[in-house]
Amino acid sequence: MNKKHEPLIRLAKREMMPKGQVWAIRIGSILLALLLGGFILMAIGVNPIEAYGTIISGSLGKKTALRQTAKIAVPLLGCALAIAPCFKMRFWNIGAEGQITAGAIAASYFALYWADKLPALPLLVIMGAAGAIAGGIWALIPAFFKAKWNTNETLFTLMMNYIVIGIVRWLEGGPWEGRKGSQVIPQFAENACLPRVLGVHCGWIIVLILVVLMHIYMRHTKHGYEIAVIGDSINTARYAGMNVGRIMMRTMFISGAISGLVGFIVASGANGTLYHGVADGVGFTSITVAWLAQLNAFAMVAISGLLAVLTKGAETLQTRLAVPASISEIITGILLFCMLGCEFFINFRLILRAKKQQKEAAAEGKEANENA
Amino acid sequence: MPEFVNLTIALIVAAITYGTPFLFGTLGEILTEKSGNLNLGVEGIMFMGGAVGLGGVFYYEKLTGNANGIVAVIVGILCAFIAGCIASLIFSFITITLRANQNVTGLALSIFGTGVGQFIGEYMRVSEGGYIAISNSLKGFFQNSPFPAFLQEIPVVGPILFSSSVFFYMGVVLAIAMHLFLKRSRKGLYLRSVGESPATADAAGINVTRYRYLATVIGGGISAIGGMVYIMTIAGCVWNHEGLSGVGWLAVALVIFCLWRPLSSIWGSILFGALMILYLRLNIPFIPMQIYKILPYVVTVIVLIVSSMRNQKENQPPEGLGLNYFREER
Numbered sequence: 001m002n003k004k005h006e007p008l009i010r011l012a013k014r015e016m017m018p019k020g021q022v023w024a025i026r027i028g029s030i031l032l033a034l035l036l037g038g039f040i041l042m043a044i045g046v047n048p049i050e051a052y053g054t055i056i057s058g059s060l061g062k063k064t065a066l067r068q069t070a071k072i073a074v075p076l077l078g079c080a081l082a083i084a085p086c087f088k089m090r091f092w093n094i095g096a097e098g099q100i101t102a103g104a105i106a107a108s109y110f111a112l113y114w115a116d117k118l119p120a121l122p123l124l125v126i127m128g129a130a131g132a133i134a135g136g137i138w139a140l141i142p143a144f145f146k147a148k149w150n151t152n153e154t155l156f157t158l159m160m161n162y163i164v165i166g167i168v169r170w171l172e173g174g175p176w177e178g179r180k181g182s183q184v185i186p187q188f189a190e191n192a193c194l195p196r197v198l199g200v201h202c203g204w205i206i207v208l209i210l211v212v213l214m215h216i217y218m219r220h221t222k223h224g225y226e227i228a229v230i231g232d233s234i235n236t237a238r239y240a241g242m243n244v245g246r247i248m249m250r251t252m253f254i255s256g257a258i259s260g261l262v263g264f265i266v267a268s269g270a271n272g273t274l275y276h277g278v279a280d281g282v283g284f285t286s287i288t289v290a291w292l293a294q295l296n297a298f299a300m301v302a303i304s305g306l307l308a309v310l311t312k313g314a315e316t317l318q319t320r321l322a323v324p325a326s327i328s329e330i331i332t333g334i335l336l337f338c339m340l341g342c343e344f345f346i347n348f349r350l351i352l353r354a355k356k357q358q359k360e361a362a363a364e365g366k367e368a369n370e371n372a
Numbered sequence: 373m374p375e376f377v378n379l380t381i382a383l384i385v386a387a388i389t390y391g392t393p394f395l396f397g398t399l400g401e402i403l404t405e406k407s408g409n410l411n412l413g414v415e416g417i418m419f420m421g422g423a424v425g426l427g428g429v430f431y432y433e434k435l436t437g438n439a440n441g442i443v444a445v446i447v448g449i450l451c452a453f454i455a456g457c458i459a460s461l462i463f464s465f466i467t468i469t470l471r472a473n474q475n476v477t478g479l480a481l482s483i484f485g486t487g488v489g490q491f492i493g494e495y496m497r498v499s500e501g502g503y504i505a506i507s508n509s510l511k512g513f514f515q516n517s518p519f520p521a522f523l524q525e526i527p528v529v530g531p532i533l534f535s536s537s538v539f540f541y542m543g544v545v546l547a548i549a550m551h552l553f554l555k556r557s558r559k560g561l562y563l564r565s566v567g568e569s570p571a572t573a574d575a576a577g578i579n580v581t582r583y584r585y586l587a588t589v590i591g592g593g594i595s596a597i598g599g600m601v602y603i604m605t606i607a608g609c610v611w612n613h614e615g616l617s618g619v620g621w622l623a624v625a626l627v628i629f630c631l632w633r634p635l636s637s638i639w640g641s642i643l644f645g646a647l648m649i650l651y652l653r654l655n656i657p658f659i660p661m662q663i664y665k666i667l668p669y670v671v672t673v674i675v676l677i678v679s680s681m682r683n684q685k686e687n688q689p690p691e692g693l694g695l696n697y698f699r700e701e702r
Contacts, residue, residue, distance in 0.1 A: 012700065044495065092475045151680035154412065154475065155625045159669040159676075162618060166666030174660055284483060291476050324494035326487045333416075333484020337466055340477055344470035 010351040022346050029342035030335065037331040046321055058316025059309040065316075067199045071270055073308035074200075075100070075262050077300055078207040079286035081214045082258035084295045085251050087287075088218065090231045093252065095142065095157025096259045097283025098164040099135040101276075103260025104267040105168060106134030108185070108274035111192035111267070112176060120191035127192065128264050135260015136253040138164060143252030147245030161283065168276040176274075185274045194269035201269030208301075210258065215297040227251055259283070288336050307332060381531050383646060383653050388536045391645025393418070393602040395543040397623025398630060398637045399550060400456070400595030405627060406554060407587035408567035408692035409467065412478025414595050415620030416485015417459045421596025422603040422616055423492035425452035429604070430496065430504055441513030445538065448514070448600050456596025457589050459485055464588045468581060471696045486617070489599075493611035506609040513538075514604040539601045543638070546594070550634040563587055567690035570697040580697055598623065625672040628679060631687045644668055 038048030059069045079096050086093035107127040114123060138160060145151035171177075171185065178186035194201040218224040226247050230237045237244050262282075267274050289307060293299035314328035397414055404411045411417075428451030433439040463481050466472045496504050517524055518541070519534040526534075554560040565573040566583045574580050599616060607615050626644060630636035651664035679687060 011698070094479065145677055145680070149677070149680040149683070151676050152628060155621075155628065156673060156676050158621055159625065159673045162669040163666045163673070166662055166669070169665075170660050170662035173662060284479065287476070287479055288483065291473075322498060324491050324498070326490035326494060329483055329487025330491055333480055333487055336480035337462060337477075337484065340472040340480060341466050341470045343472060348471070 012349045014349045029338040033335040033338040055313025059312035069312040075282045077304040078262035080289035080300045082255045083290045089227045092154040095160045097279040098161035099256040099259035100263035100279040101164045102138035103131035103135035103263030104278045107131035107264035111188040115189035115192045131260040131264030132257040136257035139252045139256020143249045203265035203269040387646035390648045391641040392540045393598040394641035396598030397595045398626040400591040404591035407584045409588045410694040413481025416482040418599030418620040419486045419489025420455040421452035422599035423489040424455035425600025452596045452600035453593040456593040460592025547634045
C-alpha cells in the first residue's frame with residue numbers, strides 16, 4: 001500500500017456504541033451549544049452566566065413564570081408527538097403549523113356558534129373532535145398526492161401552512177369578525193374554554209396522556225412497526241407486501257389529527273379565541289423537539305421543557321437585560337446543529353493513520369492465526 | 373394609451389421588483405441542489421442576508437458620513453453574500469462532513485437564520501436608538517434604475533426593460549452565467565455529475581466533497597443577496613421581518629417550478645412576483661383580499677402536483693438530491 005496517499009483521518013461505520021458513551025456525547029453536545037450561545041451573549045456585552053441565570057430564574061423561578069413555561073411547552077410537546085410518526089417514516093411533514101391552525105379553525109367554529117346550545121363538557125369534546133378531524137384532513141391532502149404521484153411533501157405541507165393561515169386572516173376580517181372593523185374574532189364563551197388544573201389549562205393532561213399513547217403506538221403496535229420499516233427502506237416495505245401509500249396516508253392523518261387537537265388546546269385553553277398566529281411557529285420548533293428527542297416520546301417531554309425554558313427565559317432576558325428575545329431561536333438553532341452533528345461521532349469511527357496500521361497489523365495477525 | 377396597457381405595464385414593472393428577491397434566492401438554491409445538496413435553510417439564509425446587508429450599508433454610511441452610492445451597493449451585496457456563505461457553511465459542515473440528515477439540518481438552519489436575522493435587526497434598532505435609516509440619496513442607488521432617463525421614457529419598452537433596480541439586471545446576468553456554467557463548462561458538467569451520481573463522479577476522480585462544499589456555500593451566498601434585495605428595495609431599507617417571512621420558502625418552491633433551470637428562473641420569479649402583488653393591482657370583485665393573498669401558495673401547490681404527475685425524465689431533480697455521500701457505503 002502506498003503510505004503517502006493514505007489520508008490522515010479515515011472514516012468507518014461504527015457498530016454499536018455503549019449506551020453510556022452515547023449519552024455522554026449527546027449531553028456534551030448540549031453543553032457545547034450552551035457554551036457557543038454564551039460566546040454570542042458575550043459578544044454583545046452580556047455576562048453569559050448572568051444571562052443563563054436570568055433565563056432559568058425567569059422561566060422557573062416563580063409560580064406564575066412556571067405556569068407560563070408550561071403553557072409554552074404543551075403545544076410544543078403535543079406537536080412533536082404528532083410529527084414523530086411522519087419523521088420516523090421519512091415523510092417530511094413541515095406542515096404542522098397549518099394542521100394546528102386548521103384544527104383551531106374547526107374547534108373555533110363550534111366555540112363561536114354552538115356555545116349557547118351545549119354545556120361545557122360535550123361542547124369541548126365536539127370541539128376537540130372537530131379540531132382533530134380538520135387537522136387530519138389538512139394533513140391527508142399532501143399525503144394523498146405523495147402516495148399517488150410522489151409529489152414533494154416538504155414543500156406541499158409547507159404551502160398548506162400559508163394557505164390555511166390566509167384563511168384565518170380572511171375569517172378575522174370577514175365572516176367571523178367580532179366588532180365591525182376590529183379585525184378580531186371575539187373571545188370564546190366560558191363553556192368553550194378548557195378548565196384549569198393547577199393553574200394551567202388542562203391541555204397538559206391531554207398531552208401527557210398522548211405521550212404514553214404515542215409511545216405504545218410507535219413501539220408496540222403493528223402500525224408502528226410498519227412505519228419503522230417504511231422509514232428504513234420503502235422497497236423492503238413493498239417487498240414485504242405493505243401498502244405503502246395507504247400507510248402513509250393513515251400516518252399523516254393521525255399526525256394531522258394530533259396537531260389539530262393541539263390547535264384546539266391552544267385556541268380554547270391558552271388564547272380563548274382564534275387568531276392568525278395561533279400556531280406561532282410551534283409547528284416548526286416542534287420538529288426540533290421531535291428530532292432532538294430521537295423521536296422518543298418520553299425524551300420529547302424533557303426537550304420541549306428545555307425549549308420552553310429557553311423561550312420564556314429569553315422573554316425575561318429581553319425585559320431585564322435588553323437582549324432581543326430572538327436569542328432563544330439562535331440558541332435553539334445552535335443546539336440543533338450540535339445535536340445533529342454529534343450523531344456523527346456516534347455512527348462513525350475516526351481512524352487516524354498510525355492507529356489504523358496497528359489495528360490492521362493486529363487483524364492480519366489474527367487472520368494468520370485463524371488460517372493456521 | 374389605453375388604460376389597460378398602462379395597468380399591464382405597471383403590473384409587469386411591479387412584478388419584476390417583487391420577483392427579484394426570488395430570482396436570487398432561486399438561483400442560489402439551484403446551484404446548491406445541482407450538487408445534490410437540498411438546503412431547506414434558504415428562509416434563514418435570506419433573513420441573515422437581509423439583516424447583515426442592511427447593517428453593512430447602514431454602518432458604512434454612518435462611518436464614512438458621505439457615502440458613495442455604488443460602493444454602498446457593493447457593500448450591501450458583499451455583506452449579504454458573506455452572511456449567506458457562513459450560514460451555508462454551517463449547513464455544509466453538518467451535512468457533508470458530519471453526514472447529518474439534510475432535511476432536518478436545513479430546517480435547523482431556517483430556525484437559526486431567522487433568529488439571527490431578527491436578532492441583528494432588533495439589536496441594531498435598539499443600539500441605534502429606535503430607528504435604522506438610510507439616507508434618501510443612497511436609497512435611490514438601491515431602488516432606482518441604473519439606466520438614463522431617456523431610455524426609461526420610451527413608451528411600453530422603456531418601463532418594462534429599463535426601469536427596474538440594478539439588482540434585476542444583475543440577477544439576469546447571473547442566471548445566464550449560471551446556465552452557461554452548468555451546461556457549457558467542464559466544471560459545470562462535473563458539478564452536475566456530483567449531483568446526479570456522487571459515486572460515479574467519485575470513481576471518475578472528481579472530488580465530491582469539494583464540489584458539494586463550493587456549490588452549497590456559493591449558492592447560499594447568492595440566495596442571501598435575495599434577502600438583502602428584498603430589504604433594500606421592497607421593504608424600503610428598513611428591517612421588516614414580517615414581509616421577508618415566507619420569501620425563502622417560495623424560492624425553494626420556485627426551484628421545482630423552474631425544473632432546476634437557471635434561465636427559467638427569470639420568468640418564474642417574475643411570475644411569482646406578479647402573484648405576490650396581484651391583489652394590490654387587480655381587483656376581482658367577490659374575492660376577499662386575504663384569500664387573494666394566498667394565491668402564490670395555491671399556485672405553488674398546483675405546480676408541485678402537476679409537475680409530479682407529468683413525471684418526465686428530463687424534468688426530474690438531480691438523482692442524488694438530499695442524499696449524503698459516504699464512499700464506503702453501498
